[in-house]
Amino acid sequence: MEEKILKLKEQLENELSKVQDAAELESIRVAYLGKKGCITELLKGLKDLSDEEKKSFGQKVNLLKGEVSAKIDDYKVKLAEAEVLKEIEAMPEFDMSIPANLERGSYHPITLVQRECEKVFKSLGFVVEDYSEIVSEYECFEALNIPKHHPARDMQDTYYLENGQLLKTHTSAAQNAIYRKYKDALINEGKPIKAIFPGRCFRNEATDACHENTFFQMEGVMVGKDINISNLIFFMKTMLSEVFQRDIKVRLRPGFFPFVEPGFELDINCLICGGEGCPSCKQSGWLELCPCGMIHPEVLKAGGIDPEEYTGFAFGLGLTRLAMMKYGVKDIRDLNSGVLKSMEQFTDGE
Ligand code: DAH
Secondary structure, three states: OHHHHHHHHHHHHHHHHOOOOHHHHHHHHHHHHOOOOHHHHHHHHHHHOOHHHHHHHHHHHHHHHHHHHHHHHHHHHHHHHHHHHHHHHHOOOOOOOOOOOOOOOOOOHHHHHHHHHHHHHHHOOOEEOOOOOEEOHHHHOHHHOOOOOOHHHHHHOOOEOOOOOEEOOOHHHHHHHHHHHHHHHHHHHOOOEEEEEEEEEEOOOOOEOOEOOEEEEEEEEEEEOOOOHHHHHHHHHHHHHHHHOOOOOEEEEEOOOOOEEEEEEEEEEOOOOOOOOOHHHOOOOEEEEEEEEEEOHHHHHHOOOOOOOOEEEEEEEEHHHHHHHHHOOOOHHHHHOOOHHHHHHHHOOO
16 A cells, blocks of 8 residues: 555656646546545545554545645646746737836817717718818819809918919818719719718918817718708708717708808707707807708809709818817817817817
């Protein structure tokens, strides 16, 4: 019996030294200590011994059991340590000399509002288009039915480049390019044009709490067969209800813009007082939000689309104004101030 115990100890030592992973260790544990393990068998064999032998061998086998169990536990710890070391070795080099980024950045409120609008329009089947900030006079005015010397140009003075191009005064300046890009699919495949194009706009303005020389708009157009004012109202209402996360009431008032006929001012129910009347809505219960209308036949023609066959609506959403309303920004100039701390308060460090 004594010899058996010595042999088992040697054998265990030998087996443990070859163990590679936890599964192998577990099978050793089962082979020694499991229900049919060799130590369990030894304990079972005690019953055939005399009382005296039972006592002395019983103690020895129990001691062995404890030792084996402790050894296996030791190996478990060693294996786990080796695993961690392996993982550390596999990790990429970490450069301790790079300074830590102690403060998290945050998205600009206009970016947040723009993304939200894009998400909603995309889900309604609109494509999002990007367009340059420098455009031709034709794109910004003539193609939108605003000929030279038209009084509507007075309200949109801007910055001109030496080559005659200018910084766009409104996102409507991209309309012509959008119509040209998608007209073939409309005419040949009957695919309606559904696009939004957010962008930065510039105007020569005296700045105050409500006016800035640089601001953001988001233009949207839909052109197809039998597109009418109800379609316009539906899309605007859906988008605004999603952005403000509540059912938004809208109303249309007549408004003049040379590139739409009829043209409207779209107002929404005041978000502060819910329509009762308060200082924010000048007691009217309504807030002016988004000019829009049915695209003027001359504008469609300039884009290569036959106005006898197709109709469409367009809107110009003031993204800057929307962000001010959503985040309660009282002075438009804060948005371009670059004061990062003040940006964080709107976005909650998002
Ligand atoms: N582009 C106009 C502006 O900046 C806004 C506008 C009005 C856009 C009516 C539209 C529209 O698409 O239909 O003043």
